Amino acid sequence: MQLDILKALNEERRARRAAVLVTDLGSGAQRLVKAADIAADPMAEALDRQLRMGKSASVEIEGRTYFFTVQAPPARLVVIGAVHVSQALAEMARLVDFDVTIVDPRTAFASEERFPNVRVIAEWPDKVLPEIGLDAYTGIAALTHDPKIDDPALKLALAANCFYIGALGSKKTHAKRVERLTGAGFSPEQIGRIHAPIGLDIGAVSPAEIAVSVLAEIVLSLRRKPLRSEKEKAA
Amino acid sequence: MLATEEDILAQAESWKKSGKGVAIATVVETWGSAPRPVGSHLVIDEEGLFLGSVSGGCVEGDVVTEAQDVIADGKPRTLEYGVADETAWRVGLSCGGRIRVYVERID
Numbered sequence: 001m002q003l004d005i006l007k008a009l010n011e012e013r014r015a016r017r018a019a020v021l022v023t024d025l026g027s028g029a030q031r032l033v034k035a036a037d038i039a040a041d042p043m044a045e046a047l048d049r050q051l052r053m054g055k056s057a058s059v060e061i062e063g064r065t066y067f068f069t070v071q072a073p074p075a076r077l078v079v080i081g082a083v084h085v086s087q088a089l090a091e092m093a094r095l096v097d098f099d100v101t102i103v104d105p106r107t108a109f110a111s112e113e114r115f116p117n118v119r120v121i122a123e124w125p126d127k128v129l130p131e132i133g134l135d136a137y138t139g140i141a142a143l144t145h146d147p148k149i150d151d152p153a154l155k156l157a158l159a160a161n162c163f164y165i166g167a168l169g170s171k172k173t174h175a176k177r178v179e180r181l182t183g184a185g186f187s188p189e190q191i192g193r194i195h196a197p198i199g200l201d202i203g204a205v206s207p208a209e210i211a212v213s214v215l216a217e218i219v220l221s222l223r224r225k226p227l228r229s230e231k232e233k234a235a
Numbered sequence: 236m237l238a239t240e241e242d243i244l245a246q247a248e249s250w251k252k253s254g255k256g257v258a259i260a261t262v263v264e265t266w267g268s269a270p271r272p273v274g275s276h277l278v279i280d281e282e283g284l285f286l287g288s289v290s291g292g293c294v295e296g297d298v299v300t301e302a303q304d305v306i307a308d309g310k311p312r313t314l315e316y317g318v319a320d321e322t323a324w325r326v327g328l329s330c331g332g333r334i335r336v337y338v339e340r341i342d
Binding site: 001002003006007010013023025055056057069070074080089097105175 | 239241244245247251252258259261263272273274311313326337339340341342
């Protein structure tokens with residue numbers, strides 16, 4: 001591999017842009033295709049397919065074997081609410097390689113003492129989220145129960161097409177949330193993207209168990225692999 | 236701290252920039268149960284330092300050795316490991332899977 005290509009690959013990643021490294025396994029020839037250039041590439045169809053799956057793979061094209069090293073931006077998780085569940089979720093998500101940020105305007109909650117290993121921002125979501133720059137490789141978990149804090153974050157997450165949007169609260173709490181978002185002009189399809197009540201139903205009780213159920217749901221959304229039970233249902 | 240695929244490629248770049256000979260090994264194909272998915276990287280420097288993984292620790296030793304030849308002559312190599320391999324008792328995958336690893340030098 002040319003050092004230039006490796007440098008470009010690392011640069012694209014730092015800028016949170018997707019790219020595919022194409023290696024001809026026969027000749028060793030290599031080139032980097034940036035996400036923005038895929039549509040105009042002769043291998044557009046195969047490149048697009050692998051990028052959407054987020055999976056590196058060997059690909060046969062016209063009798064030659066190529067290896068596609070697919071690089072999608074590192075997934076980020078923004079947690080709204082520096083609450084008890086968030087403390088467990090932050091640690092677990094870090095182990096799963098999410099780049100974690102906690103946002104909560106309440107300074108008593110959003111302290112580095114409570115969250116020693118992740119970025120904590122004591123600020124209102126509508127002020128700080130545009131600065132962070134939400135995208136399709138960012139997930140949002142709104143955990144405060146407080147519409148003043150959660151709602152602005154959910155609205156921005158919907159607009160940015162975040163890969164995961166979850167909101168803590170009972171069915172009753174969510175019904176009220178749906179009313180508010182509908183009133184704010186969001187469509188039923190958009191609102192339907194919000195996972196609420198949040199988390200997979202594993203009977204979680206303690207804050208750490210709830211964090212497991214939320215993190216499992218986030219990983220599921222990122223990898224988009226249908227659960228075995230869902231596949232069986234569809235079959 | 237667990238190294239992510241990102242850390243691994245960044246490390247390869249910085250090793251190369253510091254003047255070391257560096258090779259990148261990539262899992263390009265797997266059959267059966269394989270410990271690390273296609274696209275996983277192991278980077279190796281000329282002194283045999285390495286970061287990342289291509290298996291659960293079963294074949295890294297051999298890949299690191301082969302990588303020294305790649306760093307020396309610059310020719311990419313494709314290595315295959317698995318129970319069907321004649322070297323299975325020496326370096327093989329106890330899980331019963333098979334993997335193919337592409338090793339190339341950074342120039």
